Amino acid sequence: xxxxxxxxxxxxxxxxxxxxxxxxxxxxxxxxxxxxxxxxxxxxxxxxxxxxxxxxxxxxxxxxxxxxxxxxxxxxxxxxxxxxxxxxxxxxxxxxxxxxxxxxxxxxxxxxxxxxxxxxxxxxxxxxxxxxxxxxxxxxxxxxxxxxxxxxxxxxxxxxxxxxxxxxxxxxxxxxxxxxxxxxxxxxxxxxxxxxxxxxxxxxxxxxxxxxxxxxxxxxxxxxxxxxxxxxxxxxxxxxxxxxxxxxxxxxxxxxxxxxxxxxx
Numbered sequence: 653x654x655x656x657x658x659x660x661x662x663x664x665x666x667x668x669x670x671x672x673x674x675x676x677x678x679x680x681x682x683x684x685x686x687x688x689x690x691x692x693x694x695x696x697x698x699x700x701x702x703x704x705x706x707x708x709x710x711x712x713x714x715x716x717x718x719x720x721x722x723x724x725x726x727x728x729x730x731x732x733x734x735x736x737x738x739x740x741x742x743x744x745x746x747x748x749x750x751x752x753x754x755x756x757x758x759x760x761x762x763x764x765x766x767x768x769x770x771x772x773x774x775x776x777x778x779x780x781x782x783x784x785x786x787x788x789x790x791x792x793x794x795x796x797x798x799x800x801x802x803x804x805x806x807x808x809x810x811x812x813x814x815x816x817x818x819x820x821x822x823x824x825x826x827x828x829x830x831x832x833x834x835x836x837x838x839x840x841x842x843x844x845x846x847x848x849x850x851x852x853x854x855x856x857x858x859x860x861x862x863x864x865x866x867x868x869x870x871x872x873x874x875x876x877x878x879x880x881x882x883x884x885x886x887x888x889x890x891x892x893x894x895x896x897x898x899x900x901x902x903x904x905x906x907x908x909x910x911x912x913x914x915x916x917x
Contacts, residue, residue: 655855655877657900657908658915662694662852666861667709668701669884671905674810677716678883680906685718687909691916695724696850698859700802700836700866702729702775702817703750723849728801728836729753729775731845733760735835736799740770746791748784748820749775749801774800774824774832776807776817785823792828802836804866808884837861838869843876860908862886864896872896881905 665671671681688695697709697720704712706722713720729749736743737760745762746769747754753775754764772791777784792798805818825831835841850857858877861867862884871878880886880898883905891901902908 655858655899656915657858657912659856660693660858660877661856662696662850662858663688664696664698664846664850664857664859665905666859666863666867666884667697667699669808669862670860670867670881671697671713672716673808673884675712675716676810678904678906680904680909682717684905684909687912694850694852696846697725698837698842698846699725700728700776700804700817701807702727702732702753702801702836703778704752705756706730708752726842726845726849728842729756731842732773732775732799732801732835733757733762734845735841736762736771736773743770745769745771745773746788746796747773747775748777748780748788749773750777750779753777753801769796772796772798772832774798774817774820776801776804777820780820785827789824789827792824792830798824798830798832800832800834800836802866803834803838804836804863806885808862813885837863837866838873840873843870843874846874858899860905864890864894864898868898869896871898879908881908 706725709725710720710722742761744765772788803818804816806813807816854876859871860879862881868878878898879900881904
């Protein structure tokens with residue numbers, strides 16, 4: 653039986669394409685969080701975008717009018733550092749990532765190197781160069797364990813979609829024949845981090861997002877309520893053709909807010 657909206661205690665929200673698009677808030681976003689706070693409900697932002705860190709996203713949300721803490725945000729980059737720390741603290745990592753992700757790994761105690769790495773880690777690297785691709789491919793072919801922060805093929809922006817980590821995963825698969833271990837949505841590793849941050853049972857949590865193959869699949873894989881919003885990547889035709897179906901579907905957070913208010917009344 654699908655959990656009713658009013659019985660959910662914690663809403664886990666995607667960011668790009670769900671709460672905002674680029675630097676533009678999507679309709680109803682602030683009002684939705686304000687209503688959750690006013691009614692004693694909880695929330696967590698969960699993004700597969702590993703190009704930035706939780707403090708960056710908290711600051712960005714603050715500029716948009718939502719006061720929140722870095723602990724209110726979980727990124728696939730943070731989840732990947734936690735996953736690797738459990739395997740080998742202080743490991744040597746060849747990282748394909750932004751300067752922000754490099755700092756996050758360094759602060760987590762990893763040694764960033766281009767010689768004799770223990771792992772190759774692929775993030776959403778907007779500073780990607782051919783030299784990085786060449787070096788990573790050499791290590792991957794040599795059977796160095798290959799990890800990717802998330803599988804998103806495209807990242808939505810105000811100017812349209814741009815290639816994301818999932819597109820680079822396909823590039824490495826074509827070049828080396830090897831696919832990485834993926835940490836971010838829809839995989840269990842990042843879902844486990846939700847339960848570590850938020851002390852709720854599965855029936856009390858919902859995940860909200862605009863992608864069927866990451867956000868909604870994560871909910872299905874974890875046995876938690878899944879809510880699709882059609883404000884980002886997924887269109888109605890995509891939903892109709894997909895074998896992955898959400899528990900709920902709304903045009904955006906504004907429509908979800910109205911439905912929640914109606915159930916509460």
